[in-house]
Amino acid sequence: MSRIEEALKKAAEQRGRNRTSSSESEVPDVEQQVPQVRTLKQRVNALLDVVPLKINHLMLATARDEKTAVVEEYNKLRSSLIALTSGDTFLNCVMVTSTVSEEGKTMTALNLAISLAKEHDHTVLLVDTDLRRPSIHKYLDIKPEVGLVHCLRDNLPIDKALIKTGVGKLVVLPAGEAVKDPVDLLSSNRMKAIVKELKERYPERYVIFDTPPALPFADAGVLAGIVDTTLFVVREGRAKLEDVVETLEELKHHHLLGVVYNDAHSFVNRQSYYYGNY
Numbered sequence: 702m703s704r705i706e707e708a709l710k711k712a713a714e715q716r717g718r719n720r721t722s723s724s725e726s727e728v729p730d731v732e733q734q735v736p737q738v739r740t741l742k743q744r745v746n747a748l749l750d751v752v753p754l755k756i757n758h759l760m761l762a763t764a765r766d767e768k769t770a771v772v773e774e775y776n777k778l779r780s781s782l783i784a785l786t787s788g789d790t791f792l793n794c795v796m797v798t799s800t801v802s803e804e805g806k807t808m809t810a811l812n813l814a815i816s817l818a819k820e821h822d823h824t825v826l827l828v829d830t831d832l833r834r835p836s837i838h839k840y841l842d843i844k845p846e847v848g849l850v851h852c853l854r855d856n857l858p859i860d861k862a863l864i865k866t867g868v869g870k871l872v873v874l875p876a877g878e879a880v881k882d883p884v885d886l887l888s889s890n891r892m893k894a895i896v897k898e899l900k901e902r903y904p905e906r907y908v909i910f911d912t913p914p915a916l917p918f919a920d921a922g923v924l925a926g927i928v929d930t931t932l933f934v935v936r937e938g939r940a941k942l943e944d945v946v947e948t949l950e951e952l953k954h955h956h957l958l959g960v961v962y963n964d965a966h967s968f969v970n971r972q973s974y975y976y977g978n979y
């Protein structure tokens with residue numbers, strides 16, 4: 702690699718931390734007129750496109766190239782999801798929710814999306830629809846300036862807010878900013894149109910939506926009516942059983958794909974009881 706390319710790569714890595722969008726809106730006018738400059742810009746952009754984000758969060762095991770038991774579990778989840786969504790109609794818009802906070806919705810959405818994106822030929826779009834307490838950008842250590850909120854509120858075109866991560870074929874639509882009461886935004890016709898556009902623009906692509914907890918807020922219930930199906934996360938020892946049942950009751954009118962039992966100590970203990978060191 703030449704010194705210029707090394708310098709570009711470093712700049713790209715730095716830019717990765719501050720990534721804002723994958724659009725081409727940043728091209729200054731002068732480049733329209735000077736072909737050499739445009740060529741250089743294109744080369745820089747090509748390089749920027751292939752520099753993956755450095756994902757350091759310990760819980761994002763799927764982003765690393767190790768084949769651990771945790772990665773295996775997410776890959777199994779990916780296989781189940783592909784099997785369950787690939788019937789006569791492709792259920793490609795999948796929402797992830799849970800009863801209460803901190804059950805691992807965002808971790809599940811992220812690891813599942815990365816696992817799918819690293820699998821050959823699976824382009825994945827991960828959308829942060831937790832507009833109350835968005836966290837996907839935090840886990841990815843990026844600082845997007847715009848996101849879904851701006852697409853909904855200010856009519857920003859979606860492609861101005863998309864971020865290519867360079868991790869497999871994973872693209873992220875961040876929340877952009879937190880809002881106090883997002884139900885109006887999420888239940889708007891604009892939101893329905895955005896989901897339709899995301900679903901139909903690339904019909905082969907999975908679109909995963911991360912959401913706030915479903916018991917205290919109406920957001921997930923609203924989204925469940927717009928997406929194709931819901932993946933429900935239950936973290937061991939976190940929500941009360943009656944609350945889990947009540948939340949599932951509320952979601953029962955919509956398609957439920959399955960339940961992810963997260964952070965399952967009792968299951969692991971039972972397995973080691975039955976299988977010893979295995």
Ligand SMILES: Nc1ncnc2c1ncn2[C@@H]1O[C@H](COP(=O)(O)OP(=O)(O)OP(=O)(O)O)[C@@H](O)[C@H]1O
Nearest residue numbers: 760801802803804805806807808809913914963964
């Ligand atoms: N299986 C797990 N083992 C250990 N820690 C976990 C596990 N799943 C999630 N966590 C941790 O729990 C915390 C909450 O996870 P996460 O943000 O994914 O939850 P959430 O359901 O999205 O929360 P919120 O409702 O606030 O959005 C994080 O610190 C995460 O690292």
Ligand SMILES: [Mg+2]
Nearest residue numbers: 806807831836
């Ligand atoms: Mg979350």
